[in-house]
Amino acid sequence: QKEVEQDPGPLSVPEGAIVSLNCTYSNSAFQYFMWYRQYSRKGPELLMYTYSSGNKEDGRFTAQVDKSSKYISLFIRDSQPSDSATYLCAMSGVASGGSYIPTFGRGTSLIVHP
């Protein structure tokens, strides 16, 4: 079993839909939880990060962390075709030296069709 599990999709939704993307993890030492967006043949772009449990909102994006269930989510409201990309979750704990090396999920491919 991988430390971070993420369904690769693809997830296809109509424009304007609410999108829910999820990851589960097994390492209870993880404290920082990140979501990245990656367009084809580009580097990942950080969307949001959350420390410990709770919710965080930024525009159309909401990140949720449930440490008791080892489950994190990213919600996208009013999805747009420009949101079509691969969404990667990543998480890290505190390693010696404070390196915070993240472990990434494999990414979920999202397609928003007009």
Added chain:
Amino acid sequence: DTGVSQDPRHKITKRGQNVTFRCDPISEHNRLYWYRQTLGQGPEFLTYFQNEAQLEKSRLLSDRFSAERPKGSFSTLEIQRTEQGDSAMYLCASSLRPYEQFFGPGTRLTVL
């Protein structure tokens, strides 16, 4: 453009050749990371620098791989005696805060 830059963007080489990639981080970032990403997978950590010190290396980083960050500025990743299994996207990221990494566009390596 003040983002992370990587050079070259694409590299095609023959098996057994050596290749070197360069990463220029965001100027005030003291942390620099290298990752490898294959199709359909998330980035896999290779190595981490804080300033010029290489503080962590993944077991994925065999003795054919070496990375440097002289003077804590740009970094290079060298792969010696390339193998077909080395074909991947090599990503560099930099950060000031460790959980807020900014990635470059990557170098796509194809080993024939």
